[in-house]
Amino acid sequence: QSGLTQPPSASGTPGQRISISCSGSTSNIGSYTVNWYQQVPGTAPQLLIYKTDQRPSGVPDRFSGSKSGTSASLAISGLQSEDEAVYYCASWSDSLNGVLFGGGTKLTVL
Amino acid sequence: QVQLVQSGAEVKKPGASVKVSCKASGYRFTNYAIGWVRQAPGQGLEWMGWIATYNDNRKYAQNVQGRVAMTTDAATTTAYMELRSLTSDDTAVYYCARVSPPFTSSYYYFDLWGQGTLVTVSS
Numbered sequence: 001q002s003g004l005t006q007p008p009s010a011s012g013t014p015g016q017r018i019s020i021s022c023s024g025s026t027s028n029i030g031s032y033t034v035n036w037y038q039q040v041p042g043t044a045p046q047l048l049i050y051k052t053d054q055r056p057s058g059v060p061d062r063f064s065g066s067k068s069g070t071s072a073s074l075a076i077s078g079l080q081s082e083d084e085a086v087y088y089c090a091s092w093s094d095s096l097n098g099v100l101f102g103g104g105t106k107l108t109v110l
Numbered sequence: 111q112v113q114l115v116q117s118g119a120e121v122k123k124p125g126a127s128v129k130v131s132c133k134a135s136g137y138r139f140t141n142y143a144i145g146w147v148r149q150a151p152g153q154g155l156e157w158m159g160w161i162a163t164y165n166d167n168r169k170y171a172q173n174v175q176g177r178v179a180m181t182t183d184a185a186t187t188t189a190y191m192e193l194r195s196l197t198s199d200d201t202a203v204y205y206c207a208r209v210s211p212p213f214t215s216s217y218y219y220f221d222l223w224g225q226g227t228l229v230t231v232s233s
Contacts, residue, residue, distance in 0.1 A: 003154065035219040037155070044205055044223040045147075045155065056221065088155055092217045098171055099145070099157040099218075 004028065004089055004102035011108040017077040020105045022089030024070050028100050032092040034072040036065055039104075040085045048087070049074060081109045112136035114206055114224035121230045122196050129192040130227045132206030139187040140164045143209035145220055146180060146191045148202040156202075160209055160218075161189065167215060196231045203228050 005023040012018040022034065036049035047056050049065035052072065064075045072091075076083055086104045093100035117131040132144065145160040159170035161180040170178050179192045189206055204227045207220035 032217055037220070044226050045220075046223065047219060047221045050210070050219045050221070090155075090219070096157070096171070097216075098159065098169060099147075099220075101147075101155040101157065104154045 004091060004100055006087075006089060006102035006105045008103065009106045009108065011110055012076075012079045013110050014079055014081065016079045017075065018079060018107070019076075020074045020087055020089075020107070022072045022074070022102050024072075024091060024100070026070060027094040028070075028091040029067065029072055030070040031094065034065065034067055035090045036063075036074050037088045037090065038085045039088065045088065076107075079109055083107060084109050112222060114208065114222055116204075116206060116224040116227045119228040119230070121232065124197055124231055124233055126196050126231075127192060127194040128196060128229050129190055130204050130206075130229070132189040132191070132224050134187045134189070134208070137208075139182075140184055141212040143214065143218070144180075144182065144189040145207045145209050145218075147205045147207060147220070149205070149226075150199075150202040153202075158191070158204075160215075162215060163189070164213065169215075193229075196229075198231050201229065201231045 033052040037045040038048045039045040052067045053065045062078045086106050088104045089102040115133045140163045143162045146158040161168040163182045177194045182189045206224040208222035209218045210221040
């Protein structure tokens with residue numbers, strides 16, 4: 001099964017608000033919550049958003065998640081240089097009976 | 111300190127097997143399942159499966175089913191992932207990750223990750 005669909009890249013300037021989309025189907029995002037992971041190059045992924053819109057302790061409230069139908073979004077406000085990373089969405093998948101990841105979106109802070 | 115620490119990098123020949131370890135500390139090991147995710151060079155994340163540390167239930171992704179074995183040792187709070195019949199397509203960084211919420215077997219997320227283990231398959 002192919003993964004969830006994310007744009008390969010996104011960019012913004014410091015202080016700006018950006019959004020990253022994640023598109024799926026009724027057998028994944030449409031039926032289950034969405035999680036987001038942040039991966040700084042050369043390091044392991046870290047949980048950024050869970051259960052669609054929940055932030056783990058320590059994650060700034062500049063990061064927020066939402067979902068509508070079979071699509072989800074990650075929004076980052078007040079963009080900072082340290083936000084440069086690859087962002088992955090993930091959801092449970094009925095057809096996989098497991099976790100389905102998006103292809104990742106590389107965020108560049110200009 | 112709550113963490114997962116994985117074993118070091120491996121270089122294997124095609125057809126060989128590799129076993130990666132993942133030692134958990136700082137939390138009750140048998141409350142959380144362990145998942146495995148891999149990442150080929152320059153590529154995205156791929157779910158490989160999970161194993162429950164509390165009842166040994168497990169589920170493997172179809173693309174590694176038949177070649178992978180996930181085990182745990184509660185006495186040493188260590189999880190293992192063994193992959194057999196390696197090919198160059200298995201060259202990747204392998205991550206273990208803690209499954210949350212506790213005692214969950216589906217609809218879960220990974221709230222704690224190991225540092226990753228690079229497995230290189232080359233003749």
